[in-house]
Amino acid sequence: MPSINALAETAALVGDPARAAMLAGLMDGRARTAGELAALAGITPQTASGHLARLTEAGLLAMERQGRHRYHRLASAGIARMLEGIMAVAEGAAPAARQARSFGPRDAAMRAARTCYDHLAGQLAVALADAMVARGVLELGPDGGAVTAAGEAFFESLGIPMAHPGRGRIFCRPCLDWSERRPHVAGVLGAALCTRCLELGWVRRRAGGRTLLVTPEGARGFREAFGVEVPAAP
Known part of the structure; x- marks a missing residue:
């Protein structure tokens, strides 16, 4: 300790x-x-x-x-997790006038989709987590997560291999979203999902920060693969 x-x-x-x-x-x-x-x-x-x-x-x-x-x-990802937690606590400790506003970043695009170190965050990430749980491909609890048998086939179909690299990092865990105050997916699986979305061109980075922009291909891909309606960035 x-x-x-x-x-x-x-x-x-x-x-x-x-x-x-x-x-x-x-x-x-x-x-x-x-x-x-x-x-x-x-x-x-x-x-x-x-x-x-x-x-x-x-x-x-x-x-x-x-x-x-x-x-x-x-x-490490642990440092990023610490910083994200401090950001959430700092928002919660703000004066009442600030608490009346929504939590997290003021930039609407950053609230919609961003990276949390190496995984997806924001409204997009929370919606994907909800969809995966609802479809039974992912089990997500307060302290951890697990991919179901159906989930293994689902992620493989997206081009995300299920072989755990075995480097001591947690494979799947919930991460409390800074702006949404609900969990998105982190760990090895969360990082792999973010990387795959970038590879597929479903999201692209906005220069100079953490913001991700959903492309027209991404809007279609998230709808077809996850059943999530996400508007493409203008």
């Missing part, structure tokens, strides 16, 4: 506005350079480098080198 000091140190690292902005900028699962993260946080590259060193040393970030460039990303 982590010590109280370790908990306080982690909270202090995330609590700095510049570091929080850089961590939030990595919630789409992609890696970014120090310069890109500095721009997101509104600070100089030199200041960003110091913050990034502290976050990496604490295990919140991982750094990869490619040629002359250094790329930073969240160290």
Whole structure:
């Protein structure tokens, strides 16, 4: 069990506005350079480098080198889950005037569909989770999830193999959606579903953030495969 000091140190690292902005900028699962993260946080590259060193040393970030460039990303899905949880708590602790508004991002497109690190989130993801449970291809409880026998055939038909990679990560679990306050699918299965939707061209990333835009092919695919009506992005 982590010590109280370790908990306080982690909270202090995330609590700095510049570091929080850089961590939030990595919630789409992609890696970014120090310069890109500095721009997101509104600070100089030199200041960003110091913050990034502290976050990496604490295990919140991982750094990869490619040629002359250094790329930073969240160290694990667990870090993303922690950040998403803090965002949800922060919204709930807001003053009453803010609570009267809906939770989560104000951007309608981001509320509709986005990534939560490496899996789908937003209204689209919650609708897909509901549809999969209703169709009996997925069992989703408060603490975990499982693919049924019918679900294995369903996911295979979508081009998502059911072989577990066996790297210690949970295969399927619920993740409380930041804006919808209901679960979407995370874990290995959630990541595989997100990757497949991108491969099929059902969703595409909007530049510069976590937002996903549903394509006309996606609107048709989600309707035919999941029975979910999702409007295509204009």
